[in-house]
Amino acid sequence: MESAQTLLMAGQVYVWIGLAVAVVFLGWGLDRIDAKGHGSWMFRPLLVPGVILIWPLVLWRWQVLARENDNLQNRHRPPLTTQRLMGLGLVLAIPVLIAGALLLRQDGPLERPAVMLETAAETSSNE
Amino acid sequence: MSDRYVPVQWNPNKWLYDAVLIACVAAYILIYLNLGNPAADVTRPADGAIVRMRAFGTCAFFMLTAILCIGPLARLDRRFLPLLYNRRHFGVITAVVAVTHSTYVLNWYFAFSPTPRLEALLGANTSYGQLLGFPFEAFGVFALIVLAILAATSHDFWLNFLTPPVWKRLHLMIYPAYAAVVAHVVLGYLQDTKNPAFALVFGAAALSVAGLHLAAHLKDGAARRAKGAWIPVARPQDISDSRARIVKMPDGRRAAVFRDGARIGAVSNACAHQNGPLGEGRVIDGCITCPWHGFQYRLEDGCSPPPFTEKVPTYDLRLQDGVIEIAAEANAPGTPVTPLDVPEASDV
Numbered sequence A: 001m002e003s004a005q006t007l008l009m010a011g012q013v014y015v016w017i018g019l020a021v022a023v024v025f026l027g028w029g030l031d032r033i034d035a036k037g038h039g040s041w042m043f044r045p046l047l048v049p050g051v052i053l054i055w056p057l058v059l060w061r062w063q064v065l066a067r068e069n070d071n072l073q074n075r076h077r078p079p080l081t082t083q084r085l086m087g088l089g090l091v092l093a094i095p096v097l098i099a100g101a102l103l104l105r106q107d108g109p110l111e112r113p114a115v116m117l118e119t120a121a122e123t124s125s126n127e
Numbered sequence B: 001m002s003d004r005y006v007p008v009q010w011n012p013n014k015w016l017y018d019a020v021l022i023a024c025v026a027a028y029i030l031i032y033l034n035l036g037n038p039a040a041d042v043t044r045p046a047d048g049a050i051v052r053m054r055a056f057g058t059c060a061f062f063m064l065t066a067i068l069c070i071g072p073l074a075r076l077d078r079r080f081l082p083l084l085y086n087r088r089h090f091g092v093i094t095a096v097v098a099v100t101h102s103t104y105v106l107n108w109y110f111a112f113s114p115t116p117r118l119e120a121l122l123g124a125n126t127s128y129g130q131l132l133g134f135p136f137e138a139f140g141v142f143a144l145i146v147l148a149i150l151a152a153t154s155h156d157f158w159l160n161f162l163t164p165p166v167w168k169r170l171h172l173m174i175y176p177a178y179a180a181v182v183a184h185v186v187l188g189y190l191q192d193t194k195n196p197a198f199a200l201v202f203g204a205a206a207l208s209v210a211g212l213h214l215a216a217h218l219k220d221g222a223a224r225r226a227k228g229a230w231i232p233v234a235r236p237q238d239i240s241d242s243r244a245r246i247v248k249m250p251d252g253r254r255a256a257v258f259r260d261g262a263r264i265g266a267v268s269n270a271c272a273h274q275n276g277p278l279g280e281g282r283v284i285d286g287c288i289t290c291p292w293h294g295f296q297y298r299l300e301d302g303c304s305p306p307p308f309t310e311k312v313p314t315y316d317l318r319l320q321d322g323v324i325e326i327a328a329e330a331n332a333p334g335t336p337v338t339p340l341d342v343p344e345a346s347d348v
């Protein structure tokens, strides 16, 4: 129970910091780094949940863009290898998980069939 | 393309796509609610709240399965490509269904808990040291967080702000999330259910995701093995007019070699917008036009015509014994390259 409490506390702190980052970033920082955002306000509320969830990433990108040392070439390097490995990981994980869980199941394929320990006659004589 | 952000980019196709999707979700939930009850056995009757929770849970699982199948299907057979274009809306709707599922869980199982509901959920079972009876809820929570992040960062702004590669990496978390969902089901519901139909459908769905990814991987493998400083592409006349040939480069990237009449030029296959497959688009008015959202790039320098500012990398080309060859290394985005002049190709 205690660790659950700590976890939730940490989650709350994370969300509050995210909210603060969202206010500053969407109200002020965004106009300085993204020309397309200029003067368009309608889409900003949509970004709030995203900022709250990934604010460390937002802060990192924000400072890269603010210092203008963004590497344009990088924009065209789709993570093909990572994607391939992730896909392969899934190919392995799914059958392992399913087979493992079936083996684990208490009345799964390895479980001996149920037998009746007392016959009906015994049961009645015991009464 | 646009030079301003709007809340949601909708067009008639997307409206239709979303409408069909939402109708399917509604139909699934309704059918499940009607058929789900008898599936529970007499000793452990499932009442309304549990059936509703399972309806949304299984729905989210099947939607996620569909999302993960679309990618490899489109790589295996181009006819599935149209499904790929609106995957982001699909993802957002899936996240909503998954959140509904979790709300039912919290409001049902922990409705009368003396501690706050979330805390009760996390603290109810902490036997992380054992497999049997493992707190499968943890997997569900992880997947839910990932789905929320992906849905919340699906706006175009994020793509541009994080850059497509970072955005893409973030969105690759869908893979571990799917594995977590499978674990969530096999360690949870599947340990307990007496309903073989669900187990079979579930297994078939999850295994087809694995199978399709394996098939797509094997198909791409052959293309990755080609190497060399100049890579032969095709004869000019083999590329149809205003279309492209897509070439897999040794570094794993792809280039699109376009022919526009007698001019031939090559750019990166990844669109600057969302890394859409430029090579599947066509040349319109001298500009390479992305098939996904219509961003355009000039054939000769990979720059979008003004007032737009997008750029894609270009590639050097040469003609060797009547065959076009492409340089293995890309030029910086927006580098001008004089297009190859092949007057003979345009007469064919």
Ligand code: FES
Binding pocket: B271, B272, B273, B274, B275, B276, B277, B290, B291, B292, B293, B294, B295
């Ligand atoms: S226009 Fe959106 S990916 Fe190319």
